[in-house]
Amino acid sequence: MILIGELSLWVALLMAAWAGVTSFAGGSLGRDDLITSGRRGIYATCAMVVLASIGLWTALLTHDFSLKYVASNTSANMPKVYIFAAFWGGQAGSMLFWSLILSCFSAIAIWSVRDKARDMAPWAAGTLAMIMLFFIATVCFKANPYDRLSFVPADGRGMNPQLQNPGMAIHPPNLYLGYVATAIPFAFAIAALIARKLDAEWLSIVRRWSLLSWFFLTIGITLGMWWAYVELGWSGYWAWDPVENASLLPWLTGTAFLHSIMIQEKRGMLRKWNVVLVVTTFLLAIFGTFITRSGIIESVHSFAQSPVGTWFASFFFASTGVTIYFVATRLKDLEAKAELESMVSREAAFLYNNLVLVGIAFSVLWGTLFPILSEWVRGTKITVGPPFFNTVNVPLGLLLLALTGIGPLIAWRKASTSNLKRQFAVPVTLGLAVGALLLVLGMRDLYALIAYTLAGFVAATIGQEFYKGIGARRSIHGEAIPIAVVRLVARNRRRYGGYIVHAGIVVLFSAFAGLAFKKDHDIQLRGGESKELVDPLGHKWRFVSQGTSTSESLNRFVTAVGLEVWRDGVPQGIVTSEKRQYYDSNKNPLFEPSTEVGIRTSAKMDLYIVLAGVRDETAELRISFNPLVVWVWIGGMIMAVGGLIVMWPQAERRRAPSGYVATLEPAKRELAVAPR
Amino acid sequence: MNRRDFFARGAAIGGVALFGARTLYAQQSANQTAQPVAPVAEQQSGSSNLFEMDQGATKSVRLTPKPGARASMTNDQRDALEHSIRCQCGCTLDVYTCRTTDFSCQVSPAMHRDVMAAVEGGYSAQEIIDAFVQTYGERALMAPKKEGFNWAGYIVPFAALGAGATALITVLRGMQRRAQPALVSAAGPKLGTDDEMAKLDAAIRRDED
Numbered sequence: 031m032i033l034i035g036e037l038s039l040w041v042a043l044l045m046a047a048w049a050g051v052t053s054f055a056g057g058s059l060g061r062d063d064l065i066t067s068g069r070r071g072i073y074a075t076c077a078m079v080v081l082a083s084i085g086l087w088t089a090l091l092t093h094d095f096s097l098k099y100v101a102s103n104t105s106a107n108m109p110k111v112y113i114f115a116a117f118w119g120g121q122a123g124s125m126l127f128w129s130l131i132l133s134c135f136s137a138i139a140i141w142s143v144r145d146k147a148r149d150m151a152p153w154a155a156g157t158l159a160m161i162m163l164f165f166i167a168t169v170c171f172k173a174n175p176y177d178r179l180s181f182v183p184a185d186g187r188g189m190n191p192q193l194q195n196p197g198m199a200i201h202p203p204n205l206y207l208g209y210v211a212t213a214i215p216f217a218f219a220i221a222a223l224i225a226r227k228l229d230a231e232w233l234s235i236v237r238r239w240s241l242l243s244w245f246f247l248t249i250g251i252t253l254g255m256w257w258a259y260v261e262l263g264w265s266g267y268w269a270w271d272p273v274e275n276a277s278l279l280p281w282l283t284g285t286a287f288l289h290s291i292m293i294q295e296k297r298g299m300l301r302k303w304n305v306v307l308v309v310t311t312f313l314l315a316i317f318g319t320f321i322t323r324s325g326i327i328e329s330v331h332s333f334a335q336s337p338v339g340t341w342f343a344s345f346f347f348a349s350t351g352v353t354i355y356f357v358a359t360r361l362k363d364l365e366a367k368a369e370l371e372s373m374v375s376r377e378a379a380f381l382y383n384n385l386v387l388v389g390i391a392f393s394v395l396w397g398t399l400f401p402i403l404s405e406w407v408r409g410t411k412i413t414v415g416p417p418f419f420n421t422v423n424v425p426l427g428l429l430l431l432a433l434t435g436i437g438p439l440i441a442w443r444k445a446s447t448s449n450l451k452r453q454f455a456v457p458v459t460l461g462l463a464v465g466a467l468l469l470v471l472g473m474r475d476l477y478a479l480i481a482y483t484l485a486g487f488v489a490a491t492i493g494q495e496f497y498k499g500i501g502a503r504r505s506i507h508g509e510a511i512p513i514a515v516v517r518l519v520a521r522n523r524r525r526y527g528g529y530i531v532h533a534g535i536v537v538l539f540s541a542f543a544g545l546a547f548k549k550d551h552d553i554q555l556r557g558g559e560s561k562e563l564v565d566p567l568g569h570k571w572r573f574v575s576q577g578t579s580t581s582e583s584l585n586r587f588v589t590a591v592g593l594e595v596w597r598d599g600v601p602q603g604i605v606t607s608e609k610r611q612y613y614d615s616n617k618n619p620l621f622e623p624s625t626e627v628g629i630r631t632s633a634k635m636d637l638y639i640v641l642a643g644v645r646d647e648t649a650e651l652r653i654s655f656n657p658l659v660v661w662v663w664i665g666g667m668i669m670a671v672g673g674l675i676v677m678w679p680q681a682e683r684r685r686a687p688s689g690y691v692a693t694l695e696p697a698k699r700e701l702a703v704a705p706r
Numbered sequence: 707m708n709r710r711d712f713f714a715r716g717a718a719i720g721g722v723a724l725f726g727a728r729t730l731y732a733q734q735s736a737n738q739t740a741q742p743v744a745p746v747a748e749q750q751s752g753s754s755n756l757f758e759m760d761q762g763a764t765k766s767v768r769l770t771p772k773p774g775a776r777a778s779m780t781n782d783q784r785d786a787l788e789h790s791i792r793c794q795c796g797c798t799l800d801v802y803t804c805r806t807t808d809f810s811c812q813v814s815p816a817m818h819r820d821v822m823a824a825v826e827g828g829y830s831a832q833e834i835i836d837a838f839v840q841t842y843g844e845r846a847l848m849a850p851k852k853e854g855f856n857w858a859g860y861i862v863p864f865a866a867l868g869a870g871a872t873a874l875i876t877v878l879r880g881m882q883r884r885a886q887p888a889l890v891s892a893a894g895p896k897l898g899t900d901d902e903m904a905k906l907d908a909a910i911r912r913d914e915d
Contacts, residue, residue, distance in 0.1 A: 271798060369884045370882055373879070378878060385874055389863065389866065392863060393866075397863075400859045407855055411845050412845060413847060414850060415798065418848075418850065625807065642805075
C-alpha cells in the first residue's frame, strides 16, 4: 500500500497537469470533450491523492521507519490517535494533507456544477487543477513524505509532546479545511473574470464555499486558542504569533466578504470589491503559508529552514499577477448596477464594517511583516510582539464591535431619523447602563469599560431583533415562544444565523476584555506548605501542597504536584500540574520537558496552575487567575453554530432571487424608492 | 481515445511503473541494514512545526552597581519590567512568562538574574532596558521602541485606515450624488409621512431575508 501510495502521488501530479491543460483548452476552444476530460482529470487527481494519503497513513500506522517522515514524527510507543494525527504534524505530511483536502474540495465543487455554470466551470476546473498541480508538485519535489532514510532506525523520534494533545489532533485539520476552501471561491472568481460573468450563479457558488471556509477557520482558530491555553502553559490563548496571524488574516477578509456579498445580492453593488476580497482571502491563505513555512519570520510554530518557501513565494506572486491582470482587464464588466443612496444605510454600514475588517487585516499583516521591513530599511532585527498588536488592534476591534451592533439596525437604502431613534434607543440605553454599572462597581480599565459597554449595546440590538421577530410571529401565528424562536430562525436562517454569529462575537469580546483583570503569582511550596492568594474578584484562595511525585506512564516520565485548593474556605478539590519528559522505545529522552497545566474552570474565572519545575523537593509554581476564559471557547462555538445555521442549504433554496426590492409587490416597490 | 482505451493504457503504464518502483524498492531495502539510531540530524529536519530552543542564546548584561545602590524597584515592578523584555531562546515569550512556566529554558533564568542584579544595582527600568538593547539589539524588546522608523509600525495601520475611510467616504458621496437625480425622477412625490414610511420600512425588513 505504501508503494501504491508513493506511485499515486506521481500519477496525481500528471493527472492535475492533464486536468489543467484540458480544462483551459476546452474552455477556450469550446470543446465539450476536453471540458469533460478536464473534469474527470480532477476526479482522478482526487482519487490518486486519496491513495497517496492512505499510503502515508499505512506507513505511519505500521511504523515504517525507513520513511524519513515516519521516523521524524512518530515513535513505536506513541498512542495510535497521535500516530494518525502525525499525518499533518510535520511539513511534508501537512503538505500532502493540504493536497488531499484541496483535491477532494475541487472534485466536489466541480461535480456540484457539472450541469450548470457552463461558462465558468472549465475555467474554474482549470484554475483548481493548477492550484492542485502546485501543491502536489511541492509535495513531490520539495517536501515528499515518501523520502527514505539511508538506513532504517529501530525507532522514530516521536512527536513533539506539545502536539500530543486532542486539540492538536483536530485543530490543524479544521484550519486546513478553512484555508483550502478559500481556493474554490478564488477559482470561481478567476473563472467568472475570464468568462466575464459575475452573475447570481457565481454569487451562489462563491458564497457557499466562502461560508464553509469561514466556518472551518472559526472552529480551527478557536481550537487553536484552546490548544495553546491548555498545552503551552503560558496562561494565554493568543500571542500574535505569525502562525496565529496567518490564520486570522483570511478569516478577517472572508468575514468582510460575507458581509459585502449581501450588498451585491440585494443591490448589484460592490462587484469589483467582492472579487478583490475573494481573491485576497485566498492569496492571504497562501501568503500566510509562505511566511510560516519559509522561515523568514521567527515563530514558535514555523518550519525552520523549510525548502518550500521559495515555491510558495513564486506561487503567491504568480497568482497575484494573474489576478491583477484579470481584474484590470475586466473592470468594465464589474461596474455596479446601482448606486448608494445614503451614507446612513445598511449598505454604507456594511462598507464601514468592511473598512474596519480589512483595516485590522492590514494592521495584522503589517505587524507580522514589520520585522522584515525593519531589517531591510535599518538592518536591525526587531520583535513585534503582543504589546504592539494590542496597541494597534484593540481600538480597531472595539470599533468593529460597535459596527456589529450598528449595521443590522440601519435600514437598507436610507435610514430615516425616526427609524434611527426607534432602533437605537433601547440598545444604546442598555449599553450605557452596563458601562455605568461597571464604573460604579469599580471597574477602571478604560478598554474593558468600553468593551463591556459596547457588548451590552450589541447584545441589546440582537435581543431587540429577536424580540421583534418573535413578537411578530406570536401576533400573526399565535405561536408559543419556543416554537416562535425555532421557526423565526428556521425561516430566516441567514438573518438570524448572522445574529447568532454576532452574539458569539459579543461573548468573545467580553471574554477578551476579562484578560485585563488577569493576575499571576509565583510561589514555591514544599509538601505540606500552604499559600493564600486573592483573585481579581476578591475571593480568598488557599493552596496546600500535597508534595511532588514522579511516575512513568506509556511513553513518558511524569513529575507532578498536587495542590489541595480552597476558595473562601470551601474545598475545591485537588488540582494537579505535571512536567512530562517523553521518551522513545529505548527510553531515550525526546524533546524538552513539557508542561501539563492544572486548570479548574468556572464561568467567572479559570484557576491555572503551572508546575515550572522542582528544586530540592520544592515545587516552583505559577498560579494565574484568568477571568472569563471559558467564554472564549463558548463564544467560538456560538459563532460556529451561527455559521452552520447561515449556510444550511435550505436557507439558500428558500431565498428570493434578488432580495429586498424583488420581494416587494409593485405598489410597495414604488414606495420603497421614495425619499424620506 | 475512448474510455476503455484510456483505462487500458492507464493500467499498462501504472503496471510498468509499479513493477519498476517495486524492483527499486526491493534493491533499496536490501542495501539497508537496521541501525538502532533514532535522533539523528537527518531525521530531525522539518520534523515538526514547533521551535527548538536555542539554549546558548544568553549574553551577559552586567551593570556595575551604582555607589550606595539600593533596589530600584519592587518585585512586582521588576516582573512588569520583565514582561517587556523578550526571552532569546526562540519561544517568543517575555522573560517573566518564560522563566515562570518553563524550567527547561536556561536563557530566561539567566536574563532574569541579569535583571535582578541591575535592579539591586540601583538602575531604573529604562536604564535596564537600554542595557539589554545594547547587548542583544532591539530584539530584546517585546515591542519596538516608539522612535525613528519604528513609528511607521505604529502609525501606518491607523494612517491606512484613515486613508481607506477618506477614500470610502469620497466614493460613497460620489455614488450618493449620482443616485439622487435618478431617485427624484423615479420616485415622484413623497408618498407618506415619516411615521408611515418607518412602518413600511419595518415591514420590508421583516420580509427581507
